[in-house]
Amino acid sequence: MKILVCITHVPDTTSKINFTNNNTKFDSNGVQFIIGPYDDYALARAVELKETSGAVVTVLNVGLAETEPTLRKALAIGADDAVRINAEPADAFFVAYQIAEYARPIGYDLILMGRESIDHNGGVVHGLVGELLGIPSVSPVMKLDIDANRVKLSREIEGGKEMLEANLPLVAGCQEPIAEWKIPNMRGIMSARTKPLLVVEPKQTDSGIKLQKFELPAPKSSVRMIASDNVAELVSLLKNEAKIL
Amino acid sequence: MALLVFVESAEGKIKKTSVEAVSFACGMGQAVTAIALGAVEKSELEALGSYGAQKVLHVSDERLNQGIIQAYARVLEQAMKDENADILILANSSLGTPVAARIAARIGASLASNVIELPNTTAGFVVKRSIYTGKAFAWVELTNQKKVITIRKNAAEMKEVGAPVQVTPYTVSLSEADFATKITSAEKATGEVLLPEANIVVSGGRGMKGPEHWSILEDLAKTLHAATGCSKPVSDMGWRPHHEHVGQTGVKVAPQLYIAVGISGAIQHLAGVNSSKCIVVINKDPEAPFFKAADYGIVGDAFEIIPKLTEAIKAAK
Ligand SMILES: Cc1cc2nc3c(=O)[nH]c(=O)nc-3n(C[C@H](O)[C@H](O)[C@H](O)COP(=O)(O)OP(=O)(O)OC[C@H]3O[C@@H](n4cnc5c(N)ncnc54)[C@H](O)[C@@H]3O)c2cc1C
Ligand SMILES: Nc1ncnc2c1ncn2[C@@H]1O[C@H](COP(=O)(O)O)[C@@H](O)[C@H]1O
Numbered sequence: 001m002k003i004l005v006c007i008t009h010v011p012d013t014t015s016k017i018n019f020t021n022n023n024t025k026f027d028s029n030g031v032q033f034i035i036g037p038y039d040d041y042a043l044a045r046a047v048e049l050k051e052t053s054g055a056v057v058t059v060l061n062v063g064l065a066e067t068e069p070t071l072r073k074a075l076a077i078g079a080d081d082a083v084r085i086n087a088e089p090a091d092a093f094f095v096a097y098q099i100a101e102y103a104r105p106i107g108y109d110l111i112l113m114g115r116e117s118i119d120h121n122g123g124v125v126h127g128l129v130g131e132l133l134g135i136p137s138v139s140p141v142m143k144l145d146i147d148a149n150r151v152k153l154s155r156e157i158e159g160g161k162e163m164l165e166a167n168l169p170l171v172a173g174c175q176e177p178i179a180e181w182k183i184p185n186m187r188g189i190m191s192a193r194t195k196p197l198l199v200v201e202p203k204q205t206d207s208g209i210k211l212q213k214f215e216l217p218a219p220k221s222s223v224r225m226i227a228s229d230n231v232a233e234l235v236s237l238l239k240n241e242a243k244i245l
Numbered sequence: 246m247a248l249l250v251f252v253e254s255a256e257g258k259i260k261k262t263s264v265e266a267v268s269f270a271c272g273m274g275q276a277v278t279a280i281a282l283g284a285v286e287k288s289e290l291e292a293l294g295s296y297g298a299q300k301v302l303h304v305s306d307e308r309l310n311q312g313i314i315q316a317y318a319r320v321l322e323q324a325m326k327d328e329n330a331d332i333l334i335l336a337n338s339s340l341g342t343p344v345a346a347r348i349a350a351r352i353g354a355s356l357a358s359n360v361i362e363l364p365n366t367t368a369g370f371v372v373k374r375s376i377y378t379g380k381a382f383a384w385v386e387l388t389n390q391k392k393v394i395t396i397r398k399n400a401a402e403m404k405e406v407g408a409p410v411q412v413t414p415y416t417v418s419l420s421e422a423d424f425a426t427k428i429t430s431a432e433k434a435t436g437e438v439l440l441p442e443a444n445i446v447v448s449g450g451r452g453m454k455g456p457e458h459w460s461i462l463e464d465l466a467k468t469l470h471a472a473t474g475c476s477k478p479v480s481d482m483g484w485r486p487h488h489e490h491v492g493q494t495g496v497k498v499a500p501q502l503y504i505a506v507g508i509s510g511a512i513q514h515l516a517g518v519n520s521s522k523c524i525v526v527i528n529k530d531p532e533a534p535f536f537k538a539a540d541y542g543i544v545g546d547a548f549e550i551i552p553k554l555t556e557a558i559k560a561a562k
Contacts, residue, residue, distance in 0.1 A: 014512045017380040127346025136426045157339045160433035166426040208355030208389030215382040228545030231554045242523045
């Protein structure tokens with residue numbers, strides 16, 4: 001079985017977000033980058049499937065050269081080889097198109113992604129790839145088991161979950177508790193250095209999306225503290241000032 | 246040219262987020278057609294007219310009683326053609342977003358999800374999206390003739406602007422291949438206010454000390470007609486179900502009021518709540534980082550404050 005795991009290279013969840021170039025470019029100054037937290041779940045599940053059923057796991061990122069340490073980390077966690085499609089991940093369709101074009105001739109049995117990236121927050125790349133490849137896509141997936149060609153999944157819905165079945169090939173956008181995040185061990189880190197990392201040039205496409213500018217939210221006004229023995233004041237503020245109750 | 250809005254339902258009722266989507270579409274100043282799939286009550290469908298839909302299509306195919314992503318995308322593709330609609334609007338949801346992705350790829354539409362405001366159409370078609378988990382926004386232009394956008398909760402206010410309309414039955418012929426994924430069963434919390442859609446959320450953290458103490462939060466939630474939420478460690482430890490976990494890696498909420506009790510306010514938790522209109526923090530530690538993100542704060546013991554707060558709200562009603 002061939003599994004493709006698509007990972008993002010995103011700012012650490014504690015990062016402060018800033019922009020440069022007149023608010024058109026992310027300011028990576030002093031920012032630590034990680035594998036997207038949801039992608040990390042996808043990768044962990046892929047490595048589990050490799051351990052239990054001998055799958056071959058490829059990790060893929062659409063990004064510029066600076067994302068290679070993130071791909072190496074995925075190799076250290078247990079992927080067998082890595083692919084970097086050498087382009088700025090401008091928008092969801094552009095990324096999905098690159099993934100689909102790369103994956104089509106290889107014919108992966110399973111394509112695992114995160115439910116969403118924590119930079120673009122689109123939640124759409126898996127659906128786009130599924131449609132471009134003409135195979136089912138399911139997201140957000142909390143459980144995924146494979147029995148021969150049949151996949152059993154559970155998908156989170158508002159206030160609950162659904163159990164589904166489908167045949168391979170399939171695209172899944174993953175989230176917890178599909179697997180536990182894996183931390184690379186020393187052996188993994190050593191072997192990652194020599195595992196193959198293929199760089200592929202992107203294909204031309206027009207996604208019909210043009211970024212105009214980024215914007216930061218207005219700073220929050222300071223908190224109003226209320227004495228703990230005066231909850232009535234809170235109720236009155238919520239009613240008369242915030243006009244909620 | 247019409248706008249098509251996909252409306253979702255649960256147990257025969259139209260979801261609030263979808264009514265917001267209809268209101269959002271109305272705000273764009275063009276004729277709005279709403280489309281619902283599967284079993285929905287007739288009066289619910291007619292009522293969409295009150296929120297501004299000129300036309301309501303209903304596909305009563307039983308196979309669509311469940312939210313099958315691919316089949317739904319097929320139906321919407323056909324409806325866009327038949328209605329001559331260039332723009333499709335969906336709610337950002339566990340069904341709406343994946344369906345949006347598939348249909349956008351099918352018809353070659355510009356796609357933007359997580360949109361939070363009406364588009365600016367003075368020059369082109371520009372939308373504001375929430376990115377970096379609520380820590381920033383991006384203004385993006387959708388340049389293709391066909392456009393698919395999903396809107397986040399609270400992007401539009403529900404507004405009654407018209408009168409109920411007659412429902413138009415609509416059929417699309419679907420093939421087996423559209424049902425390649427089968428939903429075998431579903432588990433759903435019933436009768437409760439659902440977290441992603443709630444106007445008020447009462448959320449508890451590790452400071453609540455254990456699942457046995459949640460009854461005071463549930464009482465408060467009930468009094469406010471609120472949903473209950475929690476921090477990640479709380480759901481990790483199994484104190485609360487996973488679908489209540491709020492934050493970067495959980496549900497992102499955007500209610501009118503978010504009440505955080507015994508939650509420290511880690512940046513990953515804040516990422517899931519920073520779109521709330523008003524935040525109240527109750528924590529015994531005056532240094533808890535959550536206070537910096539709050540509108541109102543009380544320093545003190547949750548076990549004393551929460552029952553008093555519930556009483557005070559009851560008294561004020
Ligand atoms: C990649 C990543 C993703 C993450 N995603 C999420 C996420 O989505 N959501 C999330 O919540 N966390 C997430 N976390 C975890 C996050 O960093 C924090 O660890 C977590 O939010 C802390 O939960 P807490 O506030 O309930 O617990 P604590 O940090 O332990 O805080 C408990 C609070 O309760 C207060 N308290 C104690 N007793 C009382 C009392 N009697 N009355 C009132 N207050 C009291 C304490 O003062 C303290 O502030 C993530 C972490 C990582 C690394
Ligand atoms: N630049 C990228 N390279 C590889 N995979 C990506 C990239 N961007 C998004 N993905 C995958 O698509 C998922 C959903 O992303 P998004 O639609 O941006 O929320 C992510 O969790 C990743 O698995």
